[in-house]
Amino acid sequence: MSIYLPIAEMSVNIWLILGLGGGVGFLSGMFGVGGGFLMTPLLLFIGIPTAVAVGTEAAQIVASSASGALAQWRRRNIDFKLGFVLLVGGIIGAYIGTDLVKVLRRSGQFDAVVSITYVILLGSVGTLMMIESINTIRKVSAGKPQVHRKSGQHSWIHGLPFKMRFQRSKLYISAIPPLLLGTFVGLLSAIMGVGGGFIMVPAMIYLLRMPTSVVIGTSLFQILFVTASATIFHSVQNQSVDVVLAGLLMLGGAIGAQFGTSVGEKLRGEQLRFLLAAIVLAVCLKIALGLVLTPRELFSLGFAAGGH
Amino acid sequence: MSFDRFSSFSAGRVKSVIVAILFALVLCPVVTSPTDAQERPRRERPPVTRGELVPIKPPPAPPAAAAEQKRETEAEKPQLLPETVQADVSTRNVAVTSSFTGTEIVVFGAVDNSRQDSPQAGLYDVVIVIEGVPGRVSARRKSRVGGIWLNTNSALFDDVPSYYAIASTRPLDEITSDATLIGYEIGFDHVRMTPIGNDGRPLNVADRMPPAELKQFREAVIRLKQKDGLYVAEEYSVAFIGRSLFRATISLPANVPVGPFVTRVYLFRGQQLLSQYNVRLVLEREGFERIMHEFALKRPLAYGIMTVLLAIMAGLAASTVFRKGSH
Numbered sequence: 300m301s302i303y304l305p306i307a308e309m310s311v312n313i314w315l316i317l318g319l320g321g322g323v324g325f326l327s328g329m330f331g332v333g334g335g336f337l338m339t340p341l342l343l344f345i346g347i348p349t350a351v352a353v354g355t356e357a358a359q360i361v362a363s364s365a366s367g368a369l370a371q372w373r374r375r376n377i378d379f380k381l382g383f384v385l386l387v388g389g390i391i392g393a394y395i396g397t398d399l400v401k402v403l404r405r406s407g408q409f410d411a412v413v414s415i416t417y418v419i420l421l422g423s424v425g426t427l428m429m430i431e432s433i434n435t436i437r438k439v440s441a442g443k444p445q446v447h448r449k450s451g452q453h454s455w456i457h458g459l460p461f462k463m464r465f466q467r468s469k470l471y472i473s474a475i476p477p478l479l480l481g482t483f484v485g486l487l488s489a490i491m492g493v494g495g496g497f498i499m500v501p502a503m504i505y506l507l508r509m510p511t512s513v514v515i516g517t518s519l520f521q522i523l524f525v526t527a528s529a530t531i532f533h534s535v536q537n538q539s540v541d542v543v544l545a546g547l548l549m550l551g552g553a554i555g556a557q558f559g560t561s562v563g564e565k566l567r568g569e570q571l572r573f574l575l576a577a578i579v580l581a582v583c584l585k586i587a588l589g590l591v592l593t594p595r596e597l598f599s600l601g602f603a604a605g606g607h
Numbered sequence: 608m609s610f611d612r613f614s615s616f617s618a619g620r621v622k623s624v625i626v627a628i629l630f631a632l633v634l635c636p637v638v639t640s641p642t643d644a645q646e647r648p649r650r651e652r653p654p655v656t657r658g659e660l661v662p663i664k665p666p667p668a669p670p671a672a673a674a675e676q677k678r679e680t681e682a683e684k685p686q687l688l689p690e691t692v693q694a695d696v697s698t699r700n701v702a703v704t705s706s707f708t709g710t711e712i713v714v715f716g717a718v719d720n721s722r723q724d725s726p727q728a729g730l731y732d733v734v735i736v737i738e739g740v741p742g743r744v745s746a747r748r749k750s751r752v753g754g755i756w757l758n759t760n761s762a763l764f765d766d767v768p769s770y771y772a773i774a775s776t777r778p779l780d781e782i783t784s785d786a787t788l789i790g791y792e793i794g795f796d797h798v799r800m801t802p803i804g805n806d807g808r809p810l811n812v813a814d815r816m817p818p819a820e821l822k823q824f825r826e827a828v829i830r831l832k833q834k835d836g837l838y839v840a841e842e843y844s845v846a847f848i849g850r851s852l853f854r855a856t857i858s859l860p861a862n863v864p865v866g867p868f869v870t871r872v873y874l875f876r877g878q879q880l881l882s883q884y885n886v887r888l889v890l891e892r893e894g895f896e897r898i899m900h901e902f903a904l905k906r907p908l909a910y911g912i913m914t915v916l917l918a919i920m921a922g923l924a925a926s927t928v929f930r931k932g933s934h
Binding site: 301305358361365366411415523530531533538543546550553590591592593 | 703704705706707708709744745746747748749750751754755756757758761823824827828830831832834861862864892895896899900903904907908910911912913914915917918919921922923925926928929
């Protein structure tokens, strides 16, 4: 059964799209990640134009983060003040990012830039996660107790000006690092069609030293609003958000996530991280090969500005 | 095409449309197909003009310039009347809706004053060209930069038909001379493509890239369009089914860009072009497709906000539906 996508201007199989949404939703429910970094490359593999894949995926992440953010808000796990600082940066980043997409599309380098960004980020995050999970698995099997980082350690971050007090996170730090972090993640969100949780969460824990209890809630809050603004910016700047495609992905994702969550609850944290790292590295490898291997067709037809 | 309907949308109307669309989408995307049928006041279609006989002399007659005047080229010869061709298409208005998966167009026509005794006689050759909207295309070529394949060279062409199909009774080179094919832009080698600069103006020959390179880009455009099913050539696909009656089936794939199409039908006898007849057909977005596409283009901000609201509602709806019983 096929459906014609009004913005992508192509006919796709409904079940294929629902299946993709369901599969990625399953994984994101299982690992507690947004899944944008898997979905955007998959959309590209099935032939959705890069700009449409990125813009539409932003809309889908809005849906998947909305329910999570609401649940975290109910449990009072969101540091709104810190979230707001992140968000200011995030919206600036998303705005610059969508503008950059426009420029890159015209110059014909958008696809390559998206691929390279994916390879760098997925490669580094995947490798770090893989090493960490293997170490943990080894330690657990050797029966040694896990060493937790101590809070309250000082770093270069504490020397920066514009200090603000974030009561909920029990932090008194400069507003500059969260602002820059927000901008960076917003930029990635706009260019890669991801929520950016895989950068945001480690950065909040290790860089800002936020208490783990508010990390997930605050990052979901930031992701929700940044992807929402990215969706709007993409709609205005690039007309590249396909509402029908987004709707199908949301439906599939919502169903898949339910099954993923219950499977995820049965696995241990480090096992989950190992599996996730393996998937991240596989996606990274696939994109890297696309950049490095000699393509069968050297030519491509591109986006021509000002066509009638 | 007119977008007046949308530019005159009032805020209240936008709101009600948004609400309606949100519901339609949240419930189930499959439901969107039936909503297509929801009757909106009929738009005024551009009047479908009849096909037209295109005068053959003087030779190259671009379709745009072909006026409505029917020039009766009555021959001076006393006995045999000159052959002319008339044709039409099975569907003059193709609607692109949510369920559009491509379509087939039957082009049929007749040779007036046919002199052949049977369909098998093979006295005449017919070539049918269907051309989509002319537009800009940028072709890019990758090369290896530091181990990575990047787009390095590019060429910009204007007036490139979005779709180009040729059906003929025989291979083109057997039907007529190259000069005629070039003059009437028949065949992939002669599809119109104007090299333009980044400012959108046609390039002088001196400013263009070397001819050999330009040819590579040109061929790449044709090849890639063929791969997408947008440029199609089928020899032997026009069949005579009577002394004068012929037909051909041409398929329009689902990714055909919408717009007005021109169908040109050429009649040949003994390498000579005898007659040309043009018919128009229009591919239009209809129903839900049209609403969404125009909404996204004409009111991008409202469209973006609607998408976000839809996403939040879908997210919250999913969590309420699936949380039943667990909390």
